[in-house]
Amino acid sequence: MRITNEMNLPQPFVSAAESEYRYTPKRYSATSVMKGVRESILQRRHDDEIESDASQMVWAIFGTAVHSVLEKAEGTDSQVKECKMEVVMPNGYTLSGIFDLYDKETGTVTDYKTSSVWKVKFGEFDDWRTQVLIYAWMLRQNGHDARRGEIVALLKDWSPTKAKIGDHPPAPVYKVTWDFDDGDFDDIGAWLEDRFAEIEAAEQLPDDELPVCTPEERWAKPEKWAVMKKGRKSAIKLYDTEQEAYDRLALLPTGHYVEHRPGESRKCEDYCSAAPFCSFYKGGAE
Numbered sequence: 001m002r003i004t005n006e007m008n009l010p011q012p013f014v015s016a017a018e019s020e021y022r023y024t025p026k027r028y029s030a031t032s033v034m035k036g037v038r039e040s041i042l043q044r045r046h047d048d049e050i051e052s053d054a055s056q057m058v059w060a061i062f063g064t065a066v067h068s069v070l071e072k073a074e075g076t077d078s079q080v081k082e083c084k085m086e087v088v089m090p091n092g093y094t095l096s097g098i099f100d101l102y103d104k105e106t107g108t109v110t111d112y113k114t115s116s117v118w119k120v121k122f123g124e125f126d127d128w129r130t131q132v133l134i135y136a137w138m139l140r141q142n143g144h145d146a147r148r149g150e151i152v153a154l155l156k157d158w159s160p161t162k163a164k165i166g167d168h169p170p171a172p173v174y175k176v177t178w179d180f181d182d183g184d185f186d187d188i189g190a191w192l193e194d195r196f197a198e199i200e201a202a203e204q205l206p207d208d209e210l211p212v213c214t215p216e217e218r219w220a221k222p223e224k225w226a227v228m229k230k231g232r233k234s235a236i237k238l239y240d241t242e243q244e245a246y247d248r249l250a251l252l253p254t255g256h257y258v259e260h261r262p263g264e265s266r267k268c269e270d271y272c273s274a275a276p277f278c279s280f281y282k283g284g285a286e
Helices: 011-017 037-045 054-072 117-122 126-141 182-202 242-249 266-270
Strands: 002-004 027-029 051-053 079-088 094-103 108-115 148-155 173-179 224-229 237-239 256-261
Touching (some): 011 054, 051 054, 054 079, 094 126, 108 126, 126 173, 126 182, 224 242, 237 242
Parallel strands (some): 002 051, 108 148
Antiparallel strands (some): 079 094, 094 108, 148 173, 224 237, 224 256
16 A cells, blocks of 8 residues: 655654555455455555555554554463464465454453444444454464453543433443354354355456445445425434335425435445445445
8 A cells, every 4th residue: 555645744654654564365364354355355456556645544553553552561471462373274375363462361362442432332343243253263273262352442532521421431441342152163264264265266356356345344324215304404214215205205294305315335435445446336336
C-alpha cells in the first residue's frame, strides 16, 4: 500500500502509518481469511497500487501504539505476549496469526482492540469471537490447551458525561469473554479448511471472476421502503417491498408518503481498500 500525505503532516506521522508487511504466496493471516475471498485476493494483487492518506490512518496508528505499550508492560509468569503462530492447512497453505496475550494457566487467549462505543452498544461481537476462536484453535494445533477467548477493547469515543445516562458503557475499557468447547473447535477447523480451499480455487481466477463477498462480509444493508409522515423525521414503518409500503399507505390519511431507501454495502463504500479494483463495487454495490 502506498501512503500519501495530502495534509503535509510531519514525516514521523507518515512513517508511523507505513507498514513493512509484504504478502507471501500461499500464506494468509487469521484476519485476512476472515475477510471476503475477493477482498483479500484483490488487496494482495493490487497492493502496490492501493493508496491511503496518512490522515486517514490515525486510528491504525493509535491501535499500534496501544499494542506497543501493552506488549512492553509486565505480565505474569504464566502469560505469553505477542507470539507468532503458524498452522499448515491440508492444501499446503499456511495460516498465520499473532495473538496479543496467552495465559497458559487459564487457557485464555486475549486480543486488544481499539473500538467505537457503538460496537459495544449494538453488541456486534461475532467477528471478535471468530478471531479469538481461530487463535485458540491455532494454539491447540501447536500443543497448547487454549479453551477461552477474550477481547479487551479500548473505546476511543467513550464519554464520561454520556456514561452517566442511557446505555453508554460505564468505562472506557470493555471486556468480552467466551468459553469454547470441542464443537466450537471442530466447527472453526472445518470452516478454515473450506476457506483455504476456496482461496486456492479463487487465486486461479481473474479479478472480475472472483467470488463476490457475501452480504455479511460486505456489511450489506438491504433496500427498504419507508412509510413517512410529513413533519416527522423517522419512518412510521419500514417495508422490504414497495408493494407492502404502498398497501399500508392506502390505509393512511393524507399527509403520508413512501420513501425509497436504497441498499448499500457499507464496507465496500468506506472500509475496503480493494474497492477501486472490484467490479462488483464499480458496478454499483448494494
